[in-house]
Amino acid sequence: MALRFDDQFLKKLEYLHVVSKRAFAGHNRADRLTAHRGRGLEFADHRPYTAGDDFRHIDWKAYKRLGRLLLRLFDEERDLPIYLMLDVSRSMAEPAKFDMARRIAAALCYIGLVHLDKLTILPFGRGLGQESAPGRGKGRIFRVFEYLERLEAAGPTDLRGSFKEFAARPRQLGLTVIISDFLDPGGFEAGIKILRTLGHDVFVVHITSEQDRSPGAFGEVRFVDAETGELREVEVTPRLASAYTKAWQGHAAELENFCGRYDVGYVRADAEQPFEDIVLKAFRQGRFVA
Amino acid sequence: MAAWQAWLLLAGAAALAAGLFLIKLRPPRLLIPSILVWTRVLNDVRQQTLWERIRRAVSLIATVVIALALALAVVRPGRVAHGSARAAGRLLVVLDASWSMEAATRRGETRWERAVAEARRLFTSSSGAEMALATTADGLIEGPTTDLALIETALERSQPGGGDASAWPRLAGATAVHFITDGATARPLDPAVVVHSVFEPAPNVGITALEVRPSLTPGNAGDAYLEIGNFAPSAQKVRVRINRGAAEVLSRELDAAPSELLRQVLPIPRGGDPALTVRIDAPQNALVTDDEAFAWVARARPLVVTVVGAQTQWLRAAFERDPDVRATFVDPAGYAARPATASARPDVIIFDRWAPPAAPASPALFFAPPAGTPWLLAQADAASSRSTPDERAPKWEIPGSHPVVQGVDPFTLTVDRARSYSAPALVPVAQSSQGTPLVYVSESPDTRLVVVTFSINESNLTAAPGFPVLLGNAVDWLARPVLFASQPRDADVVHRLQRPGLTAFAGVVTTVSGPANSEVPLTRVGQTAFARLRVPGIYTAQGGGARSTFAVNISDPQLSNLSRTTPAASGRVVTVAAGASGAPWWVYFAVAALVLALAEWWTWQRRITV
Numbered sequence: 034m035a036l037r038f039d040d041q042f043l044k045k046l047e048y049l050h051v052v053s054k055r056a057f058a059g060h061n062r063a064d065r066l067t068a069h070r071g072r073g074l075e076f077a078d079h080r081p082y083t084a085g086d087d088f089r090h091i092d093w094k095a096y097k098r099l100g101r102l103l104l105r106l107f108d109e110e111r112d113l114p115i116y117l118m119l120d121v122s123r124s125m126a127e128p129a130k131f132d133m134a135r136r137i138a139a140a141l142c143y144i145g146l147v148h149l150d151k152l153t154i155l156p157f158g159r160g161l162g163q164e165s166a167p168g169r170g171k172g173r174i175f176r177v178f179e180y181l182e183r184l185e186a187a188g189p190t191d192l193r194g195s196f197k198e199f200a201a202r203p204r205q206l207g208l209t210v211i212i213s214d215f216l217d218p219g220g221f222e223a224g225i226k227i228l229r230t231l232g233h234d235v236f237v238v239h240i241t242s243e244q245d246r247s248p249g250a251f252g253e254v255r256f257v258d259a260e261t262g263e264l265r266e267v268e269v270t271p272r273l274a275s276a277y278t279k280a281w282q283g284h285a286a287e288l289e290n291f292c293g294r295y296d297v298g299y300v301r302a303d304a305e306q307p308f309e310d311i312v313l314k315a316f317r318q319g320r321f322v323a
Numbered sequence: 324m325a326a327w328q329a330w331l332l333l334a335g336a337a338a339l340a341a342g343l344f345l346i347k348l349r350p351p352r353l354l355i356p357s358i359l360v361w362t363r364v365l366n367d368v369r370q371q372t373l374w375e376r377i378r379r380a381v382s383l384i385a386t387v388v389i390a391l392a393l394a395l396a397v398v399r400p401g402r403v404a405h406g407s408a409r410a411a412g413r414l415l416v417v418l419d420a421s422w423s424m425e426a427a428t429r430r431g432e433t434r435w436e437r438a439v440a441e442a443r444r445l446f447t448s449s450s451g452a453e454m455a456l457a458t459t460a461d462g463l464i465e466g467p468t469t470d471l472a473l474i475e476t477a478l479e480r481s482q483p484g485g486g487d488a489s490a491w492p493r494l495a496g497a498t499a500v501h502f503i504t505d506g507a508t509a510r511p512l513d514p515a516v517v518v519h520s521v522f523e524p525a526p527n528v529g530i531t532a533l534e535v536r537p538s539l540t541p542g543n544a545g546d547a548y549l550e551i552g553n554f555a556p557s558a559q560k561v562r563v564r565i566n567r568g569a570a571e572v573l574s575r576e577l578d579a580a581p582s583e584l585l586r587q588v589l590p591i592p593r594g595g596d597p598a599l600t601v602r603i604d605a606p607q608n609a610l611v612t613d614d615e616a617f618a619w620v621a622r623a624r625p626l627v628v629t630v631v632g633a634q635t636q637w638l639r640a641a642f643e644r645d646p647d648v649r650a651t652f653v654d655p656a657g658y659a660a661r662p663a664t665a666s667a668r669p670d671v672i673i674f675d676r677w678a679p680p681a682a683p684a685s686p687a688l689f690f691a692p693p694a695g696t697p698w699l700l701a702q703a704d705a706a707s708s709r710s711t712p713d714e715r716a717p718k719w720e721i722p723g724s725h726p727v728v729q730g731v732d733p734f735t736l737t738v739d740r741a742r743s744y745s746a747p748a749l750v751p752v753a754q755s756s757q758g759t760p761l762v763y764v765s766e767s768p769d770t771r772l773v774v775v776t777f778s779i780n781e782s783n784l785t786a787a788p789g790f791p792v793l794l795g796n797a798v799d800w801l802a803r804p805v806l807f808a809s810q811p812r813d814a815d816v817v818h819r820l821q822r823p824g825l826t827a828f829a830g831v832v833t834t835v836s837g838p839a840n841s842e843v844p845l846t847r848v849g850q851t852a853f854a855r856l857r858v859p860g861i862y863t864a865q866g867g868g869a870r871s872t873f874a875v876n877i878s879d880p881q882l883s884n885l886s887r888t889t890p891a892a893s894g895r896v897v898t899v900a901a902g903a904s905g906a907p908w909w910v911y912f913a914v915a916a917l918v919l920a921l922a923e924w925w926t927w928q929r930r931i932t933v
Contacts, residue, residue: 124356249353256361257352257358263358280367284359
């Protein structure tokens with residue numbers, strides 16, 4: 034499926050920007066205020082002039098009034114490092130799920146590119162895949178589309194291993210968005226905790242589909258795990274189907290509660306929902322974009 | 324089946340069942356993103372019950388045990404019987420099929436069931452060798468074979484059926500012969516025969532005799548002689564019920580002292596059903612077979628005789644005084660070759676000096692039929708219209724031995740002229756001194772005829788003392804024939820003493836039917852037809868246009884006395900333990916397999932218990 038957004042939707046995305054609960058300073062100038070004082074446009078404070086300071090920042094009006102050389106200080110505006118971690122394990126292979134995940138990634142990329150943020154797309158499964166940094170500027174969105182279209186869902190999920198690999202390399206702190214179905218036999222908690230411990234602002238996009246939420250069949254069935262190939266012979270009775278639905282809801286609620294406990298943003302994206310509703314409404318309601 | 328084959332079968336069946344269990348038909352596969360949630364659900368559910376944790380193991384064990392049980396049912400294991408020999412060679416087991424083998428023992432099983440169980444053990448413990456099964460009633464009924472299943476089937480099929488004391492089955496090359504008997508019938512046995520005794524004394528009451536004898540009272544069809552023996556150690560009240568057909572004619576309770584023989588004579592009036600059935604009932608009664616006896620009252624109804632002729636007054640006088648005959652007289656013009664109904668068909672037709680154009684279907688007596696009667700002549704004589712020669716004043720000098728002329732005094736008879744007939748079916752039973760036949764008989768599957776070659780006009784027949792004898796003999800021979808192969812002097816005796824077993828009939832007999840009109844298969848050897856009369860009851864033999872009805876009874880004090888046994892002359896006698904019978908082991912294994920299959924089905928149904 035081609036990942037293309039129409040112009041109207043792109044315009045809507047341009048009005049949005051990714052919200053980070055914390056202010057991270059990137060290396061490049063952009064339009065996000067940082068805690069650093071520097072060469073921004075917003076006046077922040079004065080300080081006494083010292084030898085070597087730039088003459089251009091001396092406040093001559095204050096010198097006339099006070100007879101002292103004061104230097105004008107401005108808030109530094111830098112870019113925001115955004116890490117889009119996209120689950121490309123076999124459990125995401127369901128077309129509706131995988132398309133939804135890639136579209137969300139593409140939409141977030143476009144918002145980031147518009148605001149000159151530093152984007153890094155990191156596909157993961159058993160470990161981290163080949164990461165991609167599309168650069169700056171909204172014109173790079175097509176490279177993003179091409180990159181995402183080339184991705185294929187394969188292999189098992191290992192959130193903890195993948196995020197440990199992510200942490201092993203020195204990176205700027207920033208906003209980390211995990212787009213996944215979080216169906217990891219090893220659990221999702223350890224992986225998310227690693228990112229939180231590093232100091233990233235973590236945001237979880239939980240991709241789900243009808244096949245995940247419902248038992249899928251009744252009667253005698255041999256379920257085959259798409260990732261591990263493990264077999265499970267089950268006779269799905271109505272009672273068992275009901276137990277499954279409850280168990281899945283418990284799993285989703287567990288993830289959401291975990292995110293709430295560790296100050297991790299959480300948005301659930303059902304593959305059957307309209308994509309625009311998720312980006313424009315759910316993400317806003319989840320205070321992920323504004 | 325050899326032991327190694329049996330073990331191989333058992334191991335193979337168990338392995339096959341386990342293999343099939345593990346690769347049993349799988350339900351459809353369904354690829355799902357992750358089995359994570361399902362695992363949680365099932366773990367949550369199954370952790371609650373011990374059953375779910377062991378279900379698969381139980382199911383596998385049940386499957387293997389089912390296979391083993393079925394394999395054991397095929398192998399049919401058994402205990403080694405006393406006196407059995409595993410030596411290579413041929414094994415012959417002979418079952419005593421006397422009726423006394425049907426006697427019930429104290430444990431409820433019959434001697435026969437105990438004998439069959441013993442035979443089964445003998446065969447099982449001799450698996451691998453050639454085996455044969457025989458009974459004293461039927462001879463060799465299965466084998467020699469190494470297939471235990473064939474022997475087993477024959478054992479299940481066989482049943483007591485009497486058997487002559489002198490009949491002993493032979494098997495060439497038999498190295499071990501076992502005879503399983505209760506010793507009720509004494510038999511001369513080879514010393515090498517191993518006798519297995521299933522004898523156990525049992526109290527019994529039985530009918531030891533039932534006969535219908537000619538009555539001296541003119542109004543009676545006969546006198547029934549009944550003999551009942553109490554072979555129990557204590558006195559018993561015996562209920563006796565006598566039926567003629569479906570009507571009960573007597574029901575009486577008699578007191579029988581120990582070892583007492585009760586004798587009763589019951590007059591049987593004329594009329595009524597000729598089938599007489601006697602049943603007895605007593606508290607201590609181990610053998611059921613001898614509680615019922617049958618008799619056929621041949622003279623219960625008069626014979627229906629049609630006399631055809633122009634001047635038959637002389638016969639009217641002869642039959643008027645005979646209550647055993649109901650005669651009808653018709654002119655030749657009124658003779659109908661085929662009566663309108665079967666019931667209108669006479670027992671005997673007498674033709675006086677006249678003959679129909681074709682041989683009659685009913686038994687017939689002819690007096691001096693016309694010389695040119697075509698069907699009484701040879702084909703060549705009939706074609707040329709040539710008469711056979713007559714003899715003037717023939718002399719009948721030698722009394723005949725045929726039942727028709729038996730007792731006829733030939734010397735009081737004067738014959739002026741006798742004709743001869745050349746039909747090949749006619750057999751002369753009385754001849755003149757010159758060889759001219761005076762009395763012919765003809766006995767074929769279609770017709771039964773007596774032809775007297777002289778008439779009353781040409782003899783002193785009506786005045787001769789031999790006339791009523793000849794007439795009575797001829798009518799009896801025609802209407803109440805003895806169709807057994809042997810022709811005894813007293814036909815009634817033959818009828819009275821007929822016992823179950825192999826019976827020889829005359830060659831003219833075409834059908835023999837037993838109780839409930841069941842047809843008995845006939846086997847012909849030369850001029851004799853053999854039939855095995857298996858059960859007591861009323862039988863009918865048909866042939867030569869006549870039918871003979873007779874009763875078959877066990878009625879033997881030797882069989883009814885279940886407290887005695889004949890000491891075996893054999894060197895080895897093995898007493899068969901009580902309670903040895905019962906269903907064969909393989910039946911239990913088959914039942915166990917069925918029960919386990921149901922259990923497996925149940926466990927399969929319960930594999931999800933949420």
